[in-house]
Amino acid sequence: xxxxxxxxxxxxxxxxxxxxxxxxxxxxxxxxxxxxxxxxxxxxxxxxxxxxxxxxxxxxxxxxxxxxxxxxxxxxxxxxxxxxxxxxxxxxxxxxxxxxxxxxxxxxxxxxxxxxxxxxxxxxxxxxxxxxxxxxxxxxxxxxxxxxxxxxxxxxxxxxxxxxxxxxxxxxxxxxxxxxxxxxxxxxxxxxxxxxxxxxxxxxxxxxxxxxxxxxxxxxxxxxxxxxxxxxxxxxxxxxxxxxxxxxxxxxxxxxxxxxxxxxxxxxxxxxxxxxxxxxxxxxxxxxxxxxxxxxxxxxxxxxxxxxxxxxxxxxxxxxxxxxxxxxxxxxxxxxxxxxxxxxxxxxxxxxxxxxxxxxxxxxxxxxxxxxxxxxxx
Numbered sequence: 001x002x003x004x005x006x007x008x009x010x011x012x013x014x015x016x017x018x019x020x021x022x023x024x025x026x027x028x029x030x031x032x033x034x035x036x037x038x039x040x041x042x043x044x045x046x047x048x049x050x051x052x053x054x055x056x057x058x059x060x061x062x063x064x065x066x067x068x069x070x071x072x073x074x075x076x077x078x079x080x081x082x083x084x085x086x087x088x089x090x091x092x093x094x095x096x097x098x099x100x101x102x103x104x105x106x107x108x109x110x111x112x113x114x115x116x117x118x119x120x121x122x123x124x125x126x127x128x129x130x131x132x133x134x135x136x137x138x139x140x141x142x143x144x145x146x147x148x149x150x151x152x153x154x155x156x157x158x159x160x161x162x163x164x165x166x167x168x169x170x171x172x173x174x175x176x177x178x179x180x181x182x183x184x185x186x187x188x189x190x191x192x193x194x195x196x197x198x199x200x201x202x203x204x205x206x207x208x209x210x211x212x213x214x215x216x217x218x219x220x221x222x223x224x225x226x227x228x229x230x231x232x233x234x235x236x237x238x239x240x241x242x243x244x245x246x247x248x249x250x251x252x253x254x255x256x257x258x259x260x261x262x263x264x265x266x267x268x269x270x271x272x273x274x275x276x277x278x279x280x281x282x283x284x285x286x287x288x289x290x291x292x293x294x295x296x297x298x299x300x301x302x303x304x305x306x307x308x309x310x311x312x313x314x315x316x317x318x319x320x321x322x323x324x325x326x327x328x329x330x331x332x333x334x335x336x337x338x339x340x341x342x343x344x345x346x347x348x349x350x351x352x353x354x355x356x357x358x359x360x361x362x363x364x365x366x367x368x369x370x371x372x373x374x375x376x377x378x
Contacts, residue, residue: 005207008215010141013148014202014284015219018195019227020151021281024274025103028230029249030331031189038176039231042186047224050193053343054220058213060350063357066209069200069346070295076353085349086296089197090289092341094309096194097285098316099329101125104278106323107251108271122317126310129282133290133306137205140283147273147280154273155226155250159233162253166236191338192227193220200346201288286310 006014035042064072069089074082105121113121132140176182199219203212234249251267289309290302299305320326 004138006141006202006205007207008211010145011202011206011211011215012219012222013145014141014205015195015198015215016152016222017144017148017277017281017284018198019193019223020148020155021100021104021274021277022192022194023155023226023230024250024277025100025107026249026327026330027192028227028234030335031192031231032234033331034189035181035186036176037171037173037235038182038186039235040171040228041174041176042182042189043224043228043231045183046187046189046192047228049187049190050196050220050224051217053347054196054216057347057350058216060347060354061203061212063354063361066204066206068202068204069349070292071204072353073349076349076356081349083296085345086292088345089200089341090292092197092337093285093289093292094312094316095329095337096334097282098313099320099326099334101278101282101313102317102320103326103330104274105317106326108275111251111271119318122314125278125282126314128279129286130306130310132279132283133286134303137287140280140287144280144284147276151273151277152222152226154270155230158250158253158270159229162233162237166233168236170236188335188339190343191335193223194334194338194342195219195223196342197338197346198284198288200342201291282313286313 031042032039061067061072064075067075070082070086073085101122102118105118105125109116109118109121132143180186199216202215203209206212206215230250233253237253238249251271286306286309290305293299293305293309294302320329
C-alpha cells in the first residue's frame with residue numbers, strides 16, 4: 001500500500017541520515033589524513049565521480065522498473081545469486097553499523113560517562129533501534145524525517161559559529177601531498193558516499209518510483225555539500241587535526257565555541273542531536289537488514305529476527321579492543337568494503353543484468369520489459 005511507502009522527502013532523508021552519522025565521527029579526519037590540504041579539492045573531484053557513477057547506475061536501472069538490487073540479481077543469476085548477495089549485504093551493513101555504533105559510544109563514554117561500561121552504552125542505542133523496528137517502517141521513516149533537519153541545522157550552526165577561527169592559508173599547498181594523493185589514490189575516498197548502498201534497496205519502498213533519480217541526486221548532493229563543509233571547516237580551523245584519536249574532531253570544534261553567557265556549553269545540545277541521529281541510523285539499518293533477510297528467506301514476518309540482528313551488531317561492536325582497532329576498521333576495512341560493495345559488486349550486477357536483458361528482450365518489444373513484483377522481476 002502507498003501509505004506504507006516513502007514520499008520523496010522521506011526518501012531523501014532516508015539516505016542523508018547515513019552520511020551524517022559518519023560526518024560527526026571520523027570520516028572528515030580520514031580524508032584529511034589521506035589528502036592533507038588538498039582535501040576540499042579531493043571532495044569536489046570525488047563528488048563529480050559519484051554523480052557520473054549515479055548517472056550510469058540510473059541508466060542501467062531503467063529497464064528493471066520498480067526493482068531493487070536483489071530482484072535484479074535474481075533476474076541475472078537466480079535464487080543462488082540473490083541469496084549470496086543478500087547475505088553479503090547483511091554482513092556489510094552489520095559490520096559498518098557496528099563500527100559506527102562503537103565509535104560513537106566510545107566518544108560519549110570519554111566525554112560524559114567515563115565510569116559507564118561500553119556494553120551499557122551499546123545496549124542503550126540498540127534497544128532504541130529494536131523498539132523503533134517493532135513499531136514498524138512508517139514510524140522509523142517519520143521519526144527520521146524529524147531528526148534529519150535537526151542534525152542538518154545542528155551541523156550548519158556548528159560550522160558557522162567557528163567561521164571566525166578560519167585560517168585560509170592552511171589550504172596551501174593546494175595540491176596537498178601531491179596529485180597522486182588528490183586524484184588517483186584519493187579516489188578511495190569514494191567510500192564517504194556509503195549512502196549509495198542503501199539506494200540499492202530504496203526504489204521498491206517509494207510511493208512514486210519515478211522520483212528515484214531525483215531522490216538519488218538530491219540526497220547525494222546534500223551529503224556532498226556537508227562533507228565538503230566539514231572537511232573544509234576542520235582544515236581551516238585545526239592545525240593538528242590528525243593527532244586527534246579518541247574524540248570526534250567535529251565535536252572538539254563545537255566544544256570550543258559558546259553563545260555568550262546564555263549558553264556556554266552548546267556541545268551538550270549538539271550531542272543530543274547526534275544521539276537522535278545515531279538512533280535513527282541504527283533503526284534504518286536494522287530495518288534494511290530485516291528487509292533483505294525477508295526477501296532472501298521469503299519469510300512473511302521478520303519481527304522476531306530484529307533482536308537477532310541487534311544482537312549481531314552488538315557482538316560485532318564489541319570485537320575491537322581499543323580505539324586503534326576501531327580506527328583501523330574505519331580507515332581500511334570500511335573504506336574498501338564500501339568501494340567493493342557499492343561501486344563494484346552493485347554496478348557489476350546491474351551491468352550484466354542489462355546485457356542479459358538486452359539479449360533476451362531486444363527483439364520482443366516493450367511489453368516484455370521486466371517489472372517489479374513481490375517475487376522479483378518478470
